[in-house]
Amino acid sequence: MSDAPLWTPDSLEEATGGRLIGAPRAVTGASIDTRSLEPGDLFFAIRGEARDGHDFVPAALEKGAGAAVVAASRAAEFERNGPVLAVPEEGEDPVLEAMRRLGLAARARTGAAIVAVTGSVGKTGTKEALRHVLSAQGATHASVASYNNHWGVPLTLARMPAESRFGVFEIGMNHGAEILPLTAMVRPDVALITTVEPVHIEHFRSLSAIADAKGEIFSGLKPGGVAVINRDNPNYERMLAHAHASRAGRIITFGEHAAADVRANRILTRPDVSVVDATVMGVPVTYQLGTPGRHVAMNSLGVLACIHALGADLARAALSLAGLKPPVGRGERTALRIEQGAGEAEAFLIDESYNANPASIRAALATLAGIETGAKGRHIAVLGDMKELGAAGEALHRELAEAVAANGIDLVFAVGPLMAHLFEALPMAVRGAAGLTAADVTDAVLATLRPGDAVMVKGSNSMRMVRIVEAVKARYAVAPDPREASLNAVR
Ligand SMILES: Nc1ncnc2c1ncn2[C@@H]1O[C@H](COP(=O)(O)OP(=O)(O)OP(=O)(O)O)[C@@H](O)[C@H]1O
Numbered sequence: 134m135s136d137a138p139l140w141t142p143d144s145l146e147e148a149t150g151g152r153l154i155g156a157p158r159a160v161t162g163a164s165i166d167t168r169s170l171e172p173g174d175l176f177f178a179i180r181g182e183a184r185d186g187h188d189f190v191p192a193a194l195e196k197g198a199g200a201a202v203v204a205a206s207r208a209a210e211f212e213r214n215g216p217v218l219a220v221p222e223e224g225e226d227p228v229l230e231a232m233r234r235l236g237l238a239a240r241a242r243t244g245a246a247i248v249a250v251t252g253s254v255g256k257t258g259t260k261e262a263l264r265h266v267l268s269a270q271g272a273t274h275a276s277v278a279s280y281n282n283h284w285g286v287p288l289t290l291a292r293m294p295a296e297s298r299f300g301v302f303e304i305g306m307n308h309g310a311e312i313l314p315l316t317a318m319v320r321p322d323v324a325l326i327t328t329v330e331p332v333h334i335e336h337f338r339s340l341s342a343i344a345d346a347k348g349e350i351f352s353g354l355k356p357g358g359v360a361v362i363n364r365d366n367p368n369y370e371r372m373l374a375h376a377h378a379s380r381a382g383r384i385i386t387f388g389e390h391a392a393a394d395v396r397a398n399r400i401l402t403r404p405d406v407s408v409v410d411a412t413v414m415g416v417p418v419t420y421q422l423g424t425p426g427r428h429v430a431m432n433s434l435g436v437l438a439c440i441h442a443l444g445a446d447l448a449r450a451a452l453s454l455a456g457l458k459p460p461v462g463r464g465e466r467t468a469l470r471i472e473q474g475a476g477e478a479e480a481f482l483i484d485e486s487y488n489a490n491p492a493s494i495r496a497a498l499a500t501l502a503g504i505e506t507g508a509k510g511r512h513i514a515v516l517g518d519m520k521e522l523g524a525a526g527e528a529l530h531r532e533l534a535e536a537v538a539a540n541g542i543d544l545v546f547a548v549g550p551l552m553a554h555l556f557e558a559l560p561m562a563v564r565g566a567a568g569l570t571a572a573d574v575t576d577a578v579l580a581t582l583r584p585g586d587a588v589m590v591k592g593s594n595s596m597r598m599v600r601i602v603e604a605v606k607a608r609y610a611v612a613p614d615p616r617e618a619s620l621n622a623v624r
């Protein structure tokens with residue numbers, strides 16, 4: 134990438150309709166959060182849930198922000214702190230409006246081929262897989278973490294260097310009609326729906342209503358663009374209808390279905406890798422995946438469909454997938470060493486603490502079951518509440534008992550009032566301990582671990598199941614985790 138500034142003073146004023154006041158500094162990035170702001174970042178003082186970004190303008194400029202984007206009516210307050218871009222008073226949040234306009238300008242000026250990823254689960258994993266694969270083939274710009282909403286998408290656009298060759302955008306939603314304005318802004322060349330599952334179901338009447346909301350992503354496709362959909366999903370037809378109704382020039386399907394364009398003929402799941410024997414648009418491709426789990430293999434088919442749609446190098450992409458590592462909190466493995474009696478032996482921790490919903494817990498239980506345990510080792514699941522399920526919550530927790538049994542999980546620890554319903558539905562022999570918070574069961578989990586065990590920790594992010602992961606690592610991890618420091622940054 135060149136050393137050219139991300140935005141020149143002129144381009145900033147032109148794109149946002151704002152006016153720069155003060156001595157300009159070089160703008161090399163964009164930020165909405167002073168905690169992660171880097172010198173040179175354009176600081177957007179958008180309104181948050183609790184605080185107004187304008188409260189943080191002096192701190193941002195102190196940290197070396199390239200300029201602070203503020204509402205025109207507030208500009209005078211900050212002029213002595215450093216350069217400000219005073220933007221017109223428009224809409225509910227003028228600064229957010231300005232960020233959107235800058236995002237649109239970023240989209241308009243780039244020649245990059247753009248992929249947008251949505252879906253009930255697997256957006257970040259798929260986005261990171263695309264980033265990983267495409268980075269080996271050209272300058273790739275991608276969303277950070279799960280920056281997939283009304284501010285995450287325009288921020289990611291505003292950060293995109295003009296000379297990017299590829300752009301990968303995560304687009305999410307909690308309600309219908311949220312994806313429409315985001316995909317219109319991103320104008321993807323290729324749009325992918327990973328899968329449709331009961332996630333955020335409290336805001337929807339039915340699964341097909343969720344499929345309709347995901348299907349919105351195709352409305353933003355550039356004319357002649359490519360819609361990529363999951364052939365195996367029960368809502369396939371529904372997604373297909375949205376693709377047909379869009380300006381897509383082509384539809385590519387992926388899955389195990391015999392008619393899928395990108396098809397898995399065989400998936401071999403191993404404890405730490407998978408091997409996928411696939412057919413991509415009629416061409417046989419066998420590849421290794423560096424992140425285990427059947428669900429990751431399914432997502433990888435969508436990745437290869439996008440690679441094909443982008444006209445990127447499929448063979449190189451397939452080779453790159455061997456080096457794919459799980460994003461933080463989504464399946465990372467840590468080797469543990471547990472002393473017992475005279476000796477000590479290995480055990481395994483799987484950190485799935487980033488989030489949880491019925492689909493991803495089932496996937497994680499299946500992945501856990503696929504790990505070979507030691508002679509006396511057990512498969513142990515430590516599960517926290519799944520949030521945002523509304524009235525269906527209790528039943529959806531209880532129903533996990535089938536997946537626990539089907540996967541032969543030996544022991545379950547439950548955290549939270551909802552997961553208590555699963556706990557009560559389990560046979561006595563499978564019940565570890567239950568509590569309302571992660572802290573309530575941490576000691577019991579630590580005490581139960583023995584050589585040969587495989588333990589998986591998962592729950593909605595707000596359940597803070599990561600505390601249990603941290604406690605297990607602190608007590609038993611073989612090597613200190615170098616990524617620990619970055620753990621909280623991306624949650
Ligand atoms: N195809 C899939 N089927 C079931 N579970 C999946 C699938 N893909 C990913 N998962 C699991 O879902 C969880 C969330 O994954 P990821 O963070 O990639 O999803 P996301 O859609 O970005 O979520 P968010 O809405 O929080 O941004 C992880 O536990 C992951 O292992």
Ligand SMILES: [Mg+2]
Nearest residue numbers: 256257278279
């Ligand atoms: Mg995400």
